[in-house]
Amino acid sequence: MSAGALVSGLSVRKIRSRWVWLILAAAWLALYLAFHGTSTLPLSASSTTSVQNNLNSFNNNISNGRNSNPVFLYGVNYVQVGMTHFVSFLQSLISQPGFGRPAPLIGWLGVIAIVGFVSWLTAGWKYAVLGVVGFYILGLQGLWQESMDTLALTIAAVLIAVVIGVPLGIWIGLHDRAQHIVLPVLGFLQTMPSFVYLAPLTLLFLIGNASATIATLIFAIPPVIRLTDHGIRAVAEPTIEASDSLGSTTWQKLVKVLLPMSRRTIVLGINQTMMAALSMVTIAALISAPGLGQVVIDALQTLDVGTAFNGGLAIVVMAIVLDRTTSAVGERSQQVGGRHLLGPQARRLAFGAGAVVTLWAVVESAMYVWANTFPSSPTIGPAIVAGASNASNWVQSTFSGITVGLRNDVTIAFLNPLQSMLTNAPFWLVILGLCAIAMIIGNARVAIVTLISLLLIVGTGVWQDAMQTLAMTIVATVLTLIIGIAVGVWMGRNRQVDRFIRPILDAFQVMPAFVYLVPFLALFGASRFTAIIAAMAFAIPVVVKVVADGIHGVPAPAIEAATAAGSSTWQLITRVQLPLATRSLALAANQGLIYVLSMVVVGGMVGAGALGYDVYSGFVQAPLFGKGLAAGLAIVLLGVVLDHISQSAANRIDPSRH
Amino acid sequence: MSGSMTPPTARLAPDGRAGDLEAPDDEGLLRVRDLWKVFGKRAAEIQGSQDLRALSRRELIDQTGCTAAVRDVSFDVAVGEVFVIMGLSGSGKSTLVRCLTRLIEPTGGSIEFDQSDLLQVDHKQLREVRRRQVSMVFQQFGLLPHRSVVSNVAYGLEIRGAGKAERVARAHEMIELVGLSGYENSFPHQLSGGMQQRVGLARALAVDPKMMLFDEPFSALDPLIRRDMQAEVIRLHHEMGKTMVFVTHDLSEALKLGDRILIMRDGEAIQLGTGDELVGAPADDYVRDFVRDVPRQDVLTLRWLAQPAKPGEDLGGLALSQHTLVRDAIRPVLESSSRVRVMDKDRLVGLVGREEILAILTSDQK
Missing domain, CATH: 3.40.50.300 (P-loop containing nucleotide triphosphate hydrolases)
Incomplete structure (x- = not known):
């Protein structure tokens, strides 16, 4: 097909589809006016449906059968006990009393020494300083034990993730068929909001460390599998062939060629897995995982901004230390034959000295209280709590005109109308509308997936809450895309801006989801708007990056030609760069939706209500467990619908499929 | 032609x-x-x-x-x-x-x-x-980027279980043979393409x-x-x-x-x-x-040009091996007064004169 025919074909389709949209919208509105207020499936916060009650009794049955059902007796219970022991072991090492001692085996001095020594060995002295200072700050904040609990859980999940994930990644890297099976599963896992893993796992593994670690493991394992697979596949073919030609066995090839050459990518995968694990461990506080997450949740529940800020800050500090250090390990493993500051002799000496000091610190911290329990003074914790709390009060009273105004404007202008439309429309009309959209943007298959998922949501009994969550998700996603595309275009067009903004985005992305709630809670109080803003802050970095990469990927000749033809900057953006980056825009929308949804439900804890709150109350109140589980299911189903529709939009634009 | x-x-x-x-x-x-x-x-x-x-x-x-x-x-x-x-x-x-x-x-x-x-x-x-x-040398070299030159060269010996001292000694020998002495501890990315291929060559030679x-x-x-x-x-x-x-x-x-x-x-x-x-x-x-x-004069030998002797032709002129390249026979043939004899050891294969030589030179000109 010639380029001209292609263009005219596209525009004909565009005009036709514009009519379709108009007619559809008109028909929907007409039906809405005729039927609104009927079949809206309301359900008050404390009441439950029979399906939910059944889930509740299902949970009870499982609890009662825990010691008689063979699946539990010979499988699940062992996993649960093993996992609990593994975590307690790590906890008794660094955070909790254990091994018959009143205190952890390794105290703060020992932990800090090990962090410093290991970072020095693997990443360099700068990172050793970062690690030592960072961990010392955790202690100063008065959160040493909580931090170590979080660290123990994170390490437990990451160790298991690496032990399972790296071999699995190697396997699918070497076998196409296995890859075709595993990758879609990982994709599905990654679209699920972190929140929803928790309830089903407590069903199996009870509330506590076992469930928390397994939830973290499931949430965090995809990156290490994916990147190991990617690293193995990226090894240059000639090198593999050369190794074969010299008679390597499969094992030799793996150990001497594939793994060393993909080391950097695998370490990057471990880094991402670690950050995901840290994020999830803090959220797992909802199922009573100990640590910093607990501090933040307790504070959020009482709207104690100061304490939440202190806990959030500690999470950020730990995230920075873990992220920077593991990234540096990755970058370092790439520099082959790098220069060393010291000669080999001096290096050995420094290593020995470091080892001796570390050993001394560990032994000292095992023997003496001063080195074991972090001293209660000096401390900066109370100062941070008070400072943040005062700052929040000051901002809220001083700028209440702006913050409350902004909150109310967005809520009244966008959120309320959309929400009342979705919740007042009969459920079948909403389903009809979404299926029609799925049909037009995607195809029959997408429409059927949408239909089934939405009917299942009706079945869960939390339809109205799902519609509220949907309304918040849509508003937050639209705002996210507006800001994200604007910044992304700016970044994509200007390398300098990119260099400046990208590190900030990277920093935002390693922050555990929880942390986002704190500052916005301080600014806007408990409300749906807080959840929306937090979701935007969570999703914008991803959207900006995808858009910027898309804009930057527009072929230079196209831009040169358009510039030569005398286009203005605005024309260049709207007629050349954005149209050629449509696929990136669709992908950005997809990612934006998924990220926003996962954060909006977490926002249920700070007054956003809806599905997130249902899940949350399920953890807290036993009679509502079934409802919480149903709400979690509804979140997954909502995620499936949004992902499928936006994904099919992106696929349709894929030029390679024409 | x-x-x-x-x-x-x-x-x-x-x-x-x-x-x-x-x-x-x-x-x-x-x-x-x-x-x-x-x-x-x-x-x-x-x-x-x-x-x-x-x-x-x-x-x-x-x-x-x-x-x-x-x-x-x-x-x-x-x-x-x-x-x-x-x-x-x-x-x-x-x-x-x-x-x-x-x-x-x-x-x-x-x-x-x-x-x-x-x-x-x-x-x-x-x-x-x-x-x-049998060992092989590849177009894209196929060196291991994370290993030094000496370790790359020794790779074949390493995977067949040779001891460290033996393979390092052998690798140094090979590195010297291909003229890379002094680069033993460099890494592939520090070498030019030609030097990288010398490493590939040494690696293939190392297994003898x-x-x-x-x-x-x-x-x-x-x-x-x-x-x-x-x-x-x-x-x-x-x-x-x-x-x-x-x-x-x-x-x-x-x-x-x-x-x-x-x-x-x-x-x-x-x-x-x-x-x-x-x-x-x-x-x-x-x-x-x-x-x-x-250029045919660089490739063809006299046997491709030799013509049968004419009856009564003088066979006493210069004798050249049939494997002589045309290039090397130009001067002797042009300077010789009679046609030159082309010999397969002691046997006469035929005769070559100015005409045949000039035909080749002319065709190379085209």
């Missing part, structure tokens, strides 16, 4: 068709017979079907979706010979050379190396062959193989470096006398290095012969096209 020349004696004129040619002597190191490599889901059935085997490459793709990369190729390589496989890209030469140690598994045929059929051995034996008998395979080893290098490396291979061949199978798309490289040259097209062997045979008696237009621009 397009017509092929006819050497005067029938004995010297093999038609060059692959499959008919035996190695120059009976001590063949490698005997390849009826080798096939077909890519595609139905590869196996093509091997068994005469009808399918008879199809052209295009027809085969249309009918079965399979691509025959190597079609019924046979040749022998003698001990110490440099055997060149030449063809354009897509002619199947790289596939063929990979089939020789089953880096690509052949579909059918036989490969007899040093009295054992490589297609019958199990994977363990095959690994032994790759570790000790009976035969070395080269897959377009110098195509990725710039012309000056390429010339150096060709000289290097010639030097190494003189010093070590290794049997070599050398794949290239560059005719001048083939003529420079090869004792004999196999020309391939669409997976088939078109002609097998020495350089002067290809230039003097191209098997078809494809080969003729290939050798069109070769």
